Amino acid sequence: MDKTISSDSWQYRALNAITPGLNYLSDALIDLVEQGHPVMAGSADLQYSNGLNKFAACYPERYIQFGISEQNMVSAAAGLATVGHMPFVATFASFLGLLCCEQIRMDVAYCKQPVRLIGHHTGISLGFYGTSHHATEDISTMRAISGLTVISPADGPSLAAAIRASVDWPEPIYFRIGRGREPDVYAQDMTFQIGTAIEHSQGDDLTIIACGMPVKEALDAANVLRSDGISVGVMDMATLKPLDREAVLRAAQRSGLLMTVEEHNIIGGLGAAVAEVLAEEGCGTRLLRHGIRDEYSLIAPPNHLYAHYKLDAAGIEAMARDVLKNSRVGSQQS
Amino acid sequence: MTMQNGITHRSKVQEGLTENQHRWLCDRAQFVRLEAIRLIEIAKVGHYTSVFSCAEILAALFYDVMSLRRGEPHWQDRDRFLLGKGHAAVGLFPILADFGFITREMLESYTRLGSPLGDHPDMTKVPGIDFSSGSLGHALSVSAGMALGARRLHKDFTVFTLLGDGEMQEGQVWEAALFAAHHRLGRLIAIVDRNGFQLDGRVDDVIGIEPLSAKWRSFNWEVHEVDGHNVADLTSLLRQLKADKVRDKPVCVIAQTVKGKGIPYMETEPGWHLGYLAPEDAQKAINHIKGQEG
Missing domain, CATH: 3.40.50.970 (Thiamin diphosphate (ThDP)-binding fold, Pyr/PP domains)
Structure with missing residues (x-):
């Protein structure tokens, strides 16, 4: 042939x-x-x-x-x-x-x-x-x-x-790490400090703490939210262990609400790690753990899945608006 | 020469092993058994029989075949020893103390609160342990990494890995077997303590592993079988294997052994994989091993 x-x-x-x-x-x-x-x-x-x-x-x-x-x-x-x-x-x-x-x-x-x-x-x-x-x-x-x-x-x-x-x-x-198709967030010559969160911005209403691929999406979502007058901070918790507890506490003290975003089950992942700090330190700050809600993912091309699980910028933005509107985080969670 | 009651050895000393050396190695195998009994008294439970089956193998390796320096457990060019069947560590710790790798005090702390010495060996706490074990099936992979890493650094040491025959049931062993043969790790020598028993019974009743030699051979390893209680044969074979610097196949030595070798009632009862000898029985066992009454 x-x-x-x-x-x-x-x-x-x-x-x-x-x-x-x-x-x-x-x-x-x-x-x-x-x-x-x-x-x-x-x-x-x-x-x-x-x-x-x-x-x-x-x-x-x-x-x-x-x-x-x-x-x-x-x-x-x-x-x-x-x-x-x-x-x-x-x-x-x-x-x-x-x-x-x-x-x-x-x-x-x-x-x-x-x-x-x-x-x-x-x-x-x-x-x-x-x-x-x-x-x-x-x-x-x-x-x-x-x-x-x-x-x-x-x-x-x-x-x-x-x-x-x-x-x-x-x-x-x-x-x-991801699949190598993540858009660049950082410059080539960035310096990485193991154990130190990368605080992109600070917000009074909400701090989004993300890791991995969702960081870029969280940054994009925050930009849209800010244009509506919402004060949003974004933190890249690139080191999950040892966790930068001080950064979590700073965000908890500054923001009325925290939201973790991860491409992972909300059980045991970044959200859980942040929740442990909040509970141990007696912070009353509300936390929404956003990620995969204790289920096996559907089958679809990756970008369709990110949209379905609200892990893309639009999804993160929608989740943030929802939780800011509601007084109880629990109403967002399954 | 012959040891009474317990372990018999061929009277004809193999080439390269003098009568004195032979006597010494038999003495060291006896030392391993006696020390295991003594230490297990501290914990009040232990793997007597798993030690007894490999006492001659440990003696031949540490007191003859391996290049080691007394008092220098971290000497870079030493031959490496990995105990895949980590539950026999109580037979290894006395040797480490004998070599001055660990102190007498550490040895006597065996299994006590906070001791570095437990039922399985921990490299981060015990000088002379080249790698931790306890989860069966890992050691051959680690050994393959060591042997390959050594070759890339042009280091000349040999990696000896003692595996249990029950351990052959772990899938990772065969991943490592493929890997070591593919990468032609000629400085890797695995020894299978073929004592025939595991916790639940006879290996061949639990999950059979025969034909074992053919399996290793088909994985492209050089295979030898030896009487694992004959220090002369063991030493002769292991010396030759270590001396062969051009071989490009890893070697598997299947050592035919008897679980509980040296104590007759342990040799016939698989339940002794784990057990405890009350002081009077321990004393009888000691006497028996020493060739006295019992």
Whole structure:
């Protein structure tokens, strides 16, 4: 048959060529190698999904193909760390943060091995690939593991900056990242401080605290709300653990209402972490936890899902208006 | 030579092992058993039989085959040892104390409130433990990472990993088996303590693992079988395997052992996977192991 195909067709391996966001991970690791850090990267048959194929091409002797064996990859990364390597291992967050939860607990965190875990395509960003490929529990599992830092960058530049900032970080880290198509929120040269929330703006009526992909959407929603005279602040809680408790308290003192936004079950995630601080500190500030409400996501293309679950700018704006109108947060919650 | 009552060894000493060395290794295996009995008295429950099946393996590795430096648990070029069957740690801790890796005081604190020493080994608390274990199935993966990482750094040490035969039922073992063979980790030597029993009964009744040698061979590992209580055979084989620097396959040594080896009533009763010997029975067991009455 005729082997020529239309320019509208595409094959998987060329995917990363059209999603430049995926390059941030590889580029950040290449920078670390060039600075002399003993980086060793690995992936479980997903190098074209996480973009590590670029790193592998640059430094084949520093790349390890693990095949479809995620648990083996995590444990082996711990072994690599014991002999002096700085391992970065990547796979879908649904597998890393859930399937490998026990290997992360036992071999990485409990053993204090400085492994960097990259859980990509997190949340519902794999859309119609379905529940098996969605990660709406990984914040919950990972932040419950003692000795593990959890970082959820909003975009490529902040992922790269977080990786730069992580070089001397003493704990292993779980990076919860998107699918590489998130629009940039930050400049390329941004500085990331692990454990410090990024306060974009302050508001008397409402502070939206978000992490990951929804940060950009929250910023856009806040702009619309402000144009209607509502005083809205936005905070990027890019480090989920250790949580910036002071930033939460500042927001609670300033704003009449807090709203967390996350691509995650509202149980155990960012909203829960913020609620813990509010309760422990005796803050009376109301909190709306906005995210996936303890259900398995529907099947749809990602952007349709974000709209359906009100995780896009319009949805966040609508949720904020609703909750500002009602005196009781509980009326918003299922 | 022969030890009375307990462990018999082939009288013909293998090539490379002198009579004195042989006697010493038998003595160290006996030491492991006796210390396990003594320490378990503190906790009042423990894995006697899991230690007894691998006492000669531990003795051969630590007192002959592995490159170690007494008093230097973190010496970078040491051979690594991972105890996949972490529940046998009570047999390993006395060796660490013997090597000066941990203090006598630490050893005597075994399982007491706040002790670094529990039923399973913790690398963050116990010098000489090269990696923590307790959750079966992880150790071979960690070992593969160590062996691959060492090769990339041009380090020459060997990684020895002692696995339980029940542990073969863990899926991650076979992920690691594929991985190690694919990456040609010739400096990785796994030893399976094939004592035939696990908590719920005979391994082959619980979930059978045979044909075990054929399985490992089909995973592209070099496979050897050995009498796991014959220190001469064990030592000879492990020395040869360690000395082979050109082999590009990982090795699996299937050590045929007897669970509870040395105490006759433990050897025939699978319930002894976990148990406690009251002081009078412990003393009889000690006497028996020492070749005295009991």
